[in-house]
Amino acid sequence: MQSTSLPFSRDLVLVGGGHTHALVLRKWAMDPLPGARVTIIDPNATAAYSGMLPGHVAGHYTRAELDIDLVRLSQFAGARFVQGRACAVDRGRGVVQVEGLPDIGYDVLSLDVGITSRMPDLPGFAEYGVPAKPLGPFAQRWAAFRDGSGPAQVVILGGGVAGVELAMAMAHGLRAVGRAPEVTILERDTALTAVGGSAAVKLRAAMRAAGVTLRENCAPVRLHSGAVELEDGSELTAGFVTGAAGAHPYPWLAQSGLTDEAGFVEVDARLRTRDGSIFAVGDCAEMVETPRAKAGVYAVRQAPVLLNNLRATLSGAGGLRPYVPQKDYLKLISLGEKSAQAEKFGIALAGPALWRWKDRIDRKFMAQFDDLPAPEAPDLPWPRAAGAASEDKPLCGGCGSKLGRAVLQSALGETIGDDSAVLDTGGAQQVISTDHLRGFLADPLAMTRIAAVHALGDIWAMGAAPQAALAQITLPRQTPELAERHMAEIMETARAVMGEAGAEIVGGHSTMGAELIVGFTVTGLCERAPITLAGARPGDRLILTKPLGSGVLMAAHMRHAGPGADIAACLARMAQPQGAASELLRGASAMTDVTGFGLAGHLRNICEASGVGARIMLRDIPLLKGALDLSEKGVRSSLYAQNRAGFEDLADDGPAALLFDPQTAGGLLAAIGGDADAICRDLRQAGFEAAVIGEVTDAPGQIEIV
Structure with a gap:
């Protein structure tokens, strides 16, 4: 948590909730760097764990068991979570651009946005196909299909390990809900080239046992509604088509000037780009000195090195460590039912015991994000004034921190009145109200949106049209440079909310204090009698x-x-x-x-x-x-x-x-x-x-x- 003796002085921004960033947040919570403010940006409140996706598709895990809760994890780490989709990195200005939100400034930036298996070059895929990555949207679309009715015809584009594992999981998952699956894999060349000969033979046998059809040297040329058109002119009927072929970086990364020809972000052994303030990890990164396949095992092992190097860069103390990836890694591949195949150095074994082993590994990994201890109440000093006691829970923010109705009535000596005061000026009726919220989120953007809507509520409740607003902002202690960045984010958000409501921000006041407080004084005009x-x-x-x-x-x-x-x-x-x-x-x-x-x-x-x-x-x-x-x-x-x-x-x-x-x-x-x-x-x-x-x-x- 932020030290009370040090103001914020550096902004660390993590773009993407991939496995590496999730582990970094978990470790950061145990030993935060005083003075550093952490922000994580992701389009979703949860991040799906790739290791358990086949098990989820097969029906062995619920969706909740599949997801890393980024909201809880960020709160635990004392970080602000910004739910939004990053769309550009402007290195010149030192900001991340986020769709529909103000730019978010950084001093040190790390990218862990994963990859996509979208197929932009395949006509019709955008309309009728479901990319296997990102995992979250895929899992949602699959659940809807699995629980539907009618023919259970599935086509998977790509015969690599990921496609084969997914195919067997889909076949099992459909049978588990009483549907008769027809699962086909289409591979342009030869399937399973990334594993050894023995492993490939065993996987092919497992596919046949699962009822999965593999068609090699068979290329799709177009997707239609309910069908895949093949290069020989024939069509393959399908109610669900997914792409598991290859790994494609998100196109917006290329504009950063830090990518290779394929669009992956180039990093050195220290996971740092040629821009020394930007790091990249996971599948979106290409390790120039030690290239490796895109696999989650590397992302997990990058976490302690990335954490060390981010802290070293933020503090200016030096001491960056290199990441040395293993030459090969154990591949544990689900076989649909509760059985798995293990392969390393060309040796392959399969059976239920290996699935149980994989299950233990995956559950242990996820447990560290599920078991987040609640904040502890501070020790009470002694001696202390009579009646002084520590609350057994933290004081709520927002309206939960306000005085109660009875307390206000007693203090004011009167019945609680209307939401706003009504002013009669030259025959025009104007209402005015003021309100503010104690921070309950680390994210000032969300706090500002909510505080602005909250303050406008008094005007809307009187049936008035919002007219003008004054902002009252208290920032937590930070350097002038960060305060300027912070205020810019807040005011851009406030102007957007007030502007949409028809009001203009005409001034306000700001100060620094112990925590974020956002408030507004708002006026409104009544065309008819106030309600x-x-x-x-x-x-x-x-x-x-x-x-x-x-x-x-x-x-x-x-x-x-x-x-x-x-x-x-x-x-x-x-x-x-x-x-x-x-x-x-x-x-x-x-x-x-x-x-x-x-x-x-x-x-x-x-x-x-x-x-x-x-x-x-x-x-x-x-x-x-x-x-x-x-x-x-x-x-x-x-x-x-x-x-x-x-x-x-x-x-x-x-x-x-x-x-x-x-x-x-x-x-x-x-x-x-x-x-x-x-x-x-x-x-x-x-x-x-x-x-x-x-x-x-x-x-x-x-x-x-x-």
Whole structure:
């Protein structure tokens, strides 16, 4: 974790969540370099482990067992995870360009983006083929086909070890779900040239036993929907076509000026490119001095060397180590069923015992990413003031760190008012509100998007159109050079979110402090009377525009728990703007946004201001994926107990517990007197996970859960 005595002074950026980078993050967490800020960029929240892919395809492993959780791993390492697709490296400016996001600056950069088995030269492949790499998208497409119906006809383009292993796994996986497979491998030349003669003979026999057809010296010329056209003019029917032939680098790497003629990034023995601040590892790299085949075993063994050399470069201390790859490596090849073949130095053996050995190796590798210890509470000093105690869990960020409803009411001596103040200037009605969020993510880009949407929520809840914004930013301690880079990323993100909402950032303030805090003061104009908390009428129906559960998911994330895919989905929902939802709800009798007080607290605000009650249909409330499971395991936001207070008459088990979960950038809660079902359909069509969750009653102050 970042030392409290040293500001950030250097940016290390890891592009790609390959095996080497995953291991580097795991080791970095054990011994971080003070002053270094780490960023990892990857399009996906998880990275598939190639060693277990054939077993997953065959049905021996679940998808969860296949994936390295990059979100949890980054949190554990104290790194910021940026979910995005890198598309260029601008060495002159020292930035990585990411699709749809601001440029991310680096001082030291490492590339581990893997390869693709796409076949751009084969007509129709982009439309009808599924490349075997990257692994994550392939696994998703395969699962959909395997669990489908109809003829189970599969064609694999490429008769190397990877294609053969995949073919046998597919045949077994289809049989396991009751489908009769017809699996064919097409190889332009001779299959299995990368293994010794004995190993090739055994693999050919294993293919025949698995019912896989191998056609050598047979080249495809075009893919059609449901068929592969061959060079002799015939067609081979196929419902699933995948490419496992060769390894192709991503085209964007070539523009870096660091690649060979084939497009792979050239590195020396120290895994460093000719640009001394850029490293490359795994399949995307070509070791100029010791060329080797593209195999995961090299990527795994590169990790300690890369970690040492990154630390040496960041610190300027020197001492870079060379990576010396082994001349040959043990090839463990799955045979579809729970059997495997081992080959090294031309010697080949096969059998169930070898599969069990491979299974143990793979599970041991993955266990180091699954078993991430939660952060420990610091030791309490002694002596200490009476009543001072350490929390048994970290203080939540976002709305989970805010003061509770009862505390604010007691301090203010009045009922909680509307989301924004209403100003009447020359007959024009303007609303103004301010809000900020304590950092709950290491990624300032995601934090800024969510904080901006959160601040705009007060404006949208009044039915106003956002107009202008002031930014208030607190950066964690860092050098002026990094602060300039950091602020540029934040402000570009903020301008994009505010601009999309129709507002312009007109100024703001910044400072440095102990942690990242992002806030905005926002104004909006009302074309009609503002929608307030007061105005709800008995018989109105209640619409919620976003699912609940962000508080519990973020609490889990801070403890290195919670599936990364669920965390990423939660962040995406939090960052969803609600301008369109506000417009669809313009006829609401009363409206608010659901934030720190939770659904129950904000609903009570409407009931108290309107002099009404409410009935909630618990089964109709949408929940974020993973939130209920975590809640039932006892995960709670820091603010949960305060939100629960005052609702002792309501249940707090099962889904009911999430009524008190503080939401950051939560949904709009509207009381609707018109056709709520039609409005809800329009909201869902516009991309909101909206639902009618209850109705307003004539029992003042009473909230009932059904």
